[in-house]
Amino acid sequence: MHSFFQVVYTTLQAVATAIFHPWFLIVIYLMYRMYKKIGDMEVTTLLFMRQNIGSKMVQSVLSGILIGIGASILLVAIGLPIHLSDYMVFLLPIAIMLAMINFRYLCFSYAGGLLGILSFILRGQMFLGVKLPDMNLDIPGIIALVGILHFMESLLILLEGAEDSIPMIIKKDGKFASAYMMQRYWPLPFALLVMEVVAAVPQGSIAMPNWWPLMKNIVDHAGGVIVYSIYPITAVLGYGDIAVSMTPEQKSRRTSLSLMAYSLFLLLIAVFAPNRIWLQGLGVILMPVLHEMLIVRSQIRERNSKPLYTYPDKGVRILDLKPEGLGEKIGLRRGDIILKINGTEIENYAHMKSMFNNYFTFIWIDIIGIDGKTRCIEHQAYSSGVNDLGIIPLIQEPLAVYRLENMESVGLFKMFTGKK
Known part of the structure; x- marks a missing residue:
């Protein structure tokens, strides 16, 4: 020993x-x-x-x-x-x-x-x-x-x-x-x-x-x-x-x-x-x-x-959550699809964003997860109301779209020279 x-x-x-x-x-x-x-x-x-x-x-x-x-x-x-x-x-x-x-x-x-x-x-x-x-x-x-x-x-x-x-x-x-x-x-x-x-x-x-x-x-x-x-x-x-x-x-x-x-x-x-x-x-x-x-x-x-995370026909797909945002605190997850808010079906992200102009003091959100299971999340905000869920959505006109082939062939030379 x-x-x-x-x-x-x-x-x-x-x-x-x-x-x-x-x-x-x-x-x-x-x-x-x-x-x-x-x-x-x-x-x-x-x-x-x-x-x-x-x-x-x-x-x-x-x-x-x-x-x-x-x-x-x-x-x-x-x-x-x-x-x-x-x-x-x-x-x-x-x-x-x-x-x-x-x-x-x-x-x-x-x-x-x-x-x-x-x-x-x-x-x-x-x-x-x-x-x-x-x-x-x-x-x-x-x-x-x-x-x-x-x-x-x-x-x-x-x-x-x-x-x-x-x-x-x-x-x-x-x-x-x-x-x-x-x-x-x-x-x-x-x-x-x-x-x-x-x-x-x-x-x-x-x-x-x-x-x-x-x-x-x-x-x-x-x-x-x-x-x-x-x-x-x-x-x-x-x-x-x-x-x-x-x-x-x-x-x-x-x-x-x-x-x-x-x-x-x-x-x-x-x-x-x-x-x-x-x-x-x-x-x-x-x-x-x-x-x-x-x-x-x-x-x-x-x-x-x-792809597992496709753009939904209805609702809003969560691409990511903002750090310390409301979505992260109440249990929303990457890949979730927000189907309804307070019983109202969500058409797209613009529709959902307009709904939060009402500053809801109580919300319930119907969600379908990446595993196909549905769940409902409730949140109370009586003092100030809710005007933002703190999510990054998957939208139809993204700022940047990547090709898998390009992401698979990146080397140090490209990184140091900045070449695409």
């Missing part, structure tokens, strides 16, 4: 070191720019921003640190080591470069797959009289790293993926409908278990149980011994999705479960890959391919499915 606490303490030290690394600050800056861009979209649709960028940043950073600590302790405790190569430092820079094309490439599954393929190609051989570098990457370790990162991402998506989803108006089959864009980013400082070959066991080493580590990576250690150390590393996790045919909560849960299955599959490959070259090659290919398949399948399903 004493050794376990020593491992936890050392792991926490590594996570703290990662937090103060320059790469962590770069990730924080990129997050700020992305959240600012999202905030501009929110203002375009709603004319206000529900949560300021600073609050979003604080929540994302704290969540990323907490998940990073928990995952690091788990990663070290069960033993998923990686043999650190000089070329491993290119993982995050490659991920950021790929994100210039599309945000979804800000992911180690693509960067790790690319490095893995290059590692199979570049093995120190001669080519046209030039000696190519030997990357000597630990392929099982990279697969394990990608697996554990996506397991952390699946947990964050499950807990926070649907929070602060942004309403956007789309046009499908000639009719307006609302969809909800989910964009979340988390900086991830964590501790990586690293294998090293040394001449002798250093003083202060911690004895671990015989079964540890779980993944028995094969390293040439002739003339030396293998020791395991804990190394700080910085990553960034991002979630981008659009809910058209289901609620943001349903969409984020489905995505989370898919990513969890994906991560467990990669971890299974990593455990059995150390002495199987064919399995390493398969893992390197499947890392980006399966990840891309999950995303593309989800996009196709949303494009081809009937």
